Amino acid sequence: MFPTLALCGGGLWMGLQFHMKYVIAYGTTAAFARLDNMEMPPTPRCIARIHVYSQMWRYFDVGLYRFLVKYIYKPSFEALSEWFTLPQIIIKLIASFATFVFIFMWHGTIMRVFVWSVLNYLGITLEYFSKAISTTEQYKWFKKNILRTEAMETRFTAMLCVPLLHLSAISNFYLFAGRKIGNYYFQYFLPFVLNFNSVVIFISLYCCCIVSMALQDVPSRTDKKLHVKVNKSEMKCE
Structure with a gap:
């Protein structure tokens, strides 16, 4: 019953709520672990x-x-490299496939997790091929003669990442809300029909890609281990 933009807001809310749940759960347990001098992964x-x-x-x-x-x-990649003579990108994709099979089994062998795992593997595969294309001589010529500047390449990359971000969001809806809601978002949003709503969604996702790329190398607050210096003189009893 929601209009298109409200559905997009609902999808964003699901993602942010899922993120906050993990931040609280992991942050709480990590805080207790640090009391025992254990170095924990960032939230x-x-x-x-x-x-x-x-x-x-x-x-x-x-x-x-x-x-x-x-x-x-890594064990799958090393074993495949030793046993078979295949292009490295193929070995990477097979090792990634083995990894996502484990992810599917780890999260639960149910249909919504299966769809989420398949779409994630598809997204990873598209990334692999995109990175491989970016190293070719044809792309280097395109970058030098058409894009010319780093800023234009960033905009071009962000535009290409919009469908990938779109698919990533929909795949996560399967995990967040189940197969019924995931199917609805998939059928409603995946085929881009040129209208006002699709233009707004495309521009919004493009801006998300630009911001994400700008912050890519900026560490999060918990990415760095905090070193606290204590003045010993302040610890002495009066």
Whole structure:
């Protein structure tokens, strides 16, 4: 019953609420762990600072990401590199596929988690191929002769990332709200029909990509280990 922009607001609210739930849960347990001098992973970055799948996995649940890289992705990559003679990008995609199979089993073998895992793997695959294309001579020529400046390349990259951010948001709705709500968002928002609402959504997602790219190298408050210097003289009893 909601209009298009209200549905977009509802989707954004689901993402922000999910983020805050993890910040509170992880932040509370991490605070108790630090009392025992344990170094904990940083709390999840705000989803408003993330515009591609790889950053979501790298910066949202950092502990799970480190576990996946150490025990699933790297062993799979090394084993495939040793046993098969394949292009590196293919080996990376197969290792990523094994990782997402584990993610699917880890979060629960139900349909909404399956759809979420498949869409995430699809997004990661599109990123891999995009990065591979950006290293080709054709793209270097396009950057030098058409884009010319770093600022124009940033705008061009942000524009290309809009569909990826769009798909990323919809895939997360399956995880947040279940298959019924996810299917509704998928059917309603994925096919871009040129109208006023789609233009507003495209511009909004484009701005999100620009902001996320600008803040990409800015660490979050908990990304750095805080070093507190205590003056010993202040600790002496009067």
